[in-house]
Amino acid sequence: MSFAGLPVTPPPGAFLQASAEGEAALVAAVLANIGEPKRVADLFAGLGTFAVPLARKAAVHAVEGDAAALAALNKAAGALRLTTERRDLFENPLTAKELARFDAVVFDPPRAGAAAQTQALAGSKVPRVVAVSCNPATFARDARTLVDGGYVLSRVYPVDQFLWSAHVEVVGVFSRP
Numbered sequence: 001m002s003f004a005g006l007p008v009t010p011p012p013g014a015f016l017q018a019s020a021e022g023e024a025a026l027v028a029a030v031l032a033n034i035g036e037p038k039r040v041a042d043l044f045a046g047l048g049t050f051a052v053p054l055a056r057k058a059a060v061h062a063v064e065g066d067a068a069a070l071a072a073l074n075k076a077a078g079a080l081r082l083t084t085e086r087r088d089l090f091e092n093p094l095t096a097k098e099l100a101r102f103d104a105v106v107f108d109p110p111r112a113g114a115a116a117q118t119q120a121l122a123g124s125k126v127p128r129v130v131a132v133s134c135n136p137a138t139f140a141r142d143a144r145t146l147v148d149g150g151y152v153l154s155r156v157y158p159v160d161q162f163l164w165s166a167h168v169e170v171v172g173v174f175s176r177p
């Protein structure tokens with residue numbers, strides 16, 4: 001695989017976005033809405049689909065639960081401004097204090113969503129959050145948490161990337177007024 005021109009060798013069973021076109025649309029939506037951050041956290045980062053293109057414009061901290069995916073990303077990262085952390089973000093989300101060093105956060109959880117992480121984000125001061133989700137139901141639940149925590153949801157992109165299926169991917173853009 002290649003992310004923003006960086007070759008990354010996926011380990012067996014690693015997560016990849018469903019189609020090249022869908023991935024391109026998601027990356028474009030994230031980059032168009034992330035602003036001009038100096039430091040970004042990419043949560044549920046996988047092999048670096050978003051972390052690598054983001055690392056071309058900011059310092060990125062990629063957090064992911066799968067050790068093999070992170071090892072592949074680390075091996076490929078070279079001179080990119082990229083740090084990684086293996087962490088279970090359901091059990092042990094980044095706290096508001098840990099989030100304070102980031103100007104922006106991207107998160108892209110599995111279908112279950114990111115309930116614990118959005119609770120922590122809701123209590124943080126991170127100015128910009130871009131959420132990517134393959135499950136509009138858990139996206140809506142997590143968006144409610146962010147909005148109740150003071151974020152404004154300014155834009156939602158539906159991305160029809162699951163061919164021959166009624167499933168839809170979404171990208172949501174949240175900021176603090």
Ligand SMILES: C[S@@+](CC[C@H](N)C(=O)[O-])C[C@H]1O[C@@H](n2cnc3c(N)ncnc32)[C@H](O)[C@@H]1O
Nearest residue numbers: 044045046049064065066088089090108109110
């Ligand atoms: C939808 S994929 C997104 C991966 C990456 N952002 C991408 O676009 O390729 C969700 C990712 O969350 C990771 N994950 C699942 N449960 C997790 C957990 N409890 N804590 C941290 N990461 C988890 C998976 O290993 C997977 O890489």
